[in-house]
Amino acid sequence: MTSWVRFNWNGTTSLGTLNGDEIAICSNDLFDTPVLTGATVALSDVQLLAPYTPNSILALWNNFHERAEAEGQTIPDTPLYFMKPVSSVIGPNDTIYRPRGHTGRVIFEAELGIVIGKTCHDISPAEANDHIFGYTCVNDVTAIEVLFVDKAFQQWTRSKGYDTFTPIGPCINTEIDPAPLNVLAIQGAETRQNYPVSDMIYSPQQIVSMISEYQTLMPGDLISCGTSVGARTMKPGSEIEVSIPGIGSLTNPFDDIKD
Numbered sequence: 621m622t623s624w625v626r627f628n629w630n631g632t633t634s635l636g637t638l639n640g641d642e643i644a645i646c647s648n649d650l651f652d653t654p655v656l657t658g659a660t661v662a663l664s665d666v667q668l669l670a671p672y673t674p675n676s677i678l679a680l681w682n683n684f685h686e687r688a689e690a691e692g693q694t695i696p697d698t699p700l701y702f703m704k705p706v707s708s709v710i711g712p713n714d715t716i717y718r719p720r721g722h723t724g725r726v727i728f729e730a731e732l733g734i735v736i737g738k739t740c741h742d743i744s745p746a747e748a749n750d751h752i753f754g755y756t757c758v759n760d761v762t763a764i765e766v767l768f769v770d771k772a773f774q775q776w777t778r779s780k781g782y783d784t785f786t787p788i789g790p791c792i793n794t795e796i797d798p799a800p801l802n803v804l805a806i807q808g809a810e811t812r813q814n815y816p817v818s819d820m821i822y823s824p825q826q827i828v829s830m831i832s833e834y835q836t837l838m839p840g841d842l843i844s845c846g847t848s849v850g851a852r853t854m855k856p857g858s859e860i861e862v863s864i865p866g867i868g869s870l871t872n873p874f875d876d877i878k879d
Contacts, residue, residue: 621793621794622637622754622793623637623639623792623793624650624671624672624791624793624794625638625789625790625791626668626670627643627661627667628667629666633669634646635647635654637656640663641662641664642662643660643661643662643666644656644659644660645659650672650753651737668790670709670710670712671711671788671790672735672792672840674709674841674842675706675838675841676706676838676841677703677705677786677842677844678701678702678703678704678831678841678842678844679701679702679704679843679844680699680822680827680844680846681702681846682846683820683821683822683827684815684819684847685819685820686848686849687849696821698830699826699831701831702776704781704786704844707781708780708781708784708785709788710784710786711787712789712870714872715872715873715874716761716784716860716872716873716874716875717782717783717874718856718877719877720877722765722766724765725764726762726764727764727851727853727854728759728761728805728812728851728854728860728862728874729759729761729847729851730803730805730813730847730862730863731758731759731803731844731847732755732757732758732824732844732845732864733755733756733757733758733788733842733843733844733845734842734843734844735752735754735755735842736751736838736839736842737753737754737839738751739837739838739839740836740837741832742832742833743829745825745826745828745829746825748825748826748828751832751837752825754792754796755792755793756789756791756793757788757790757863758844758870759788759805759870760844760847761782761784761787761854762779762780763780763782764779766779787862787872788842789868790868790869791868793866793867798817798824798864798867799817799818801816801867802814802817802864803815803817803862803863803864804861804863804865805850805860806860806861807852807861808858808859812850812851813847813848813850813851814850815848815850817845819848820845824845827843828843856875857875858874859871860873
């Protein structure tokens with residue numbers, strides 16, 4: 621398993637692989653055969669960034685049996701998803717900000733993220749692993765009242781697409797099977813979400829396969845797999861940690877809009 625990170629160090633943004641408390645620095649792009657340079661740097665000496673900038677972000681809704689049952693949702697025939705703008709991406713420890721003029725709830729949603737590594741179109745679930753580069757942690761933040769502000773049209777992109785509303789990271793882990801993992805959201809000292817990946821209606825491999833029937837997926841595309849029960853409101857001054865043991869922990873503070 622390789623844990624890929626992106627970081628600032630000595631005024632330069634670099635790519636590397638994380639091994640304990642040390643980063644091995646690499647050259648080339650993440651999807652263009654990165655090569656170890658032989659140089660290393662201590663994790664404590666760098667500022668971790670979002671592990672990469674996605675080409676596009678696709679995010680699922682209603683993809684967990686427990687949540688569908690709790691909310692009285694029917695099981696969808698295909699993955700239900702929307703798009704988020706790339707401009708909403710932030711990295712570890714970056715602040716999530718309340719949108720200007722929004723006084724309603726802003727909620728966290730802890731999710732597993734799939735990073736596509738190879739172009740794929742109309743592939744089978746059995747072929748999906750060959751096209752998945754790895755997995756990361758995602759916080760799919762939502763200004764919940766904005767979603768329903770117009771009764772004629774639910775505004776998924778607007779409510780979930782504000783700047784800072786897609787924290788990802790801290791790394792991308794390759795060669796890992798997410799099926800036995802759990803996804804957690806920790807708010808302060810309280811674990812608010814703790815659900816198994818195995819409860820997905822559509823597994824990561826099925827998601828990639830089925831979405832590839834509708835659109836070509838490109839290297840660097842990010843698919844956020846949806847969330848289960850327990851998503852809650854964030855309060856200014858609080859911190860939210862999305863943790864997937866075996867992948868990593870992504871922590872971000874939340875605050876009112878920056879002046």
